[in-house]
Amino acid sequence: MDAPAFRHLDIPTLGEWLSSDTTLTLVDIRDPVSFAGGHIPGSRHLDNDSVAALLEEIPRERPLVVVCYHGHSSQQAAxxxxxxxxxxxxSLDGGFADWRLRYPERVER
Structure with a gap:
């Protein structure tokens, strides 16, 4: 079995990257209602309808972080x-649920 082509990222590291203005692309694959109810600042919603635009717009060399509910489905997407x-x-370990618990002040609506 091949090793996954993505890496796991923990919540504190993402927090540090965002605080230091590290250039990255942050995509949230949760459903639209959940995304609208709260998401990590700077993230964009990604679904089957918007993935083509992402593939066209985002430089392939820029780090890309995938967020889901709990860090499970983001692994497949990543x-x-x-x-x-x-x-x-x-893939963000713990997903948005863990982010919201650790950084409630860093949730955008």
Whole structure:
């Protein structure tokens, strides 16, 4: 079995990256209602309808972080995105649920 093409990212590291204005793309694959109810600042909603635009717009060399509810489905999405040529893809361990618990002040609505 091949190793996944993505890496795992923990919540504190993402927090540090966002605080230091590290250039990255942050995508949230939760359903639209959940995304509208709260998301990590700077993230964009990604679904089957918007993935083509992402593939066209985002430089493949820019780090890409995938967020879901709890860090499970983001792994499949991250693996797929890595297969689309993104050089540095991460799945956020713990997902948005863990982010919201650790950083309630850093949730955008």
């Amino acid at each position: 693996d797929w995105l890595a297969g689309q040529g993104f050089a540095e893809v991460y």
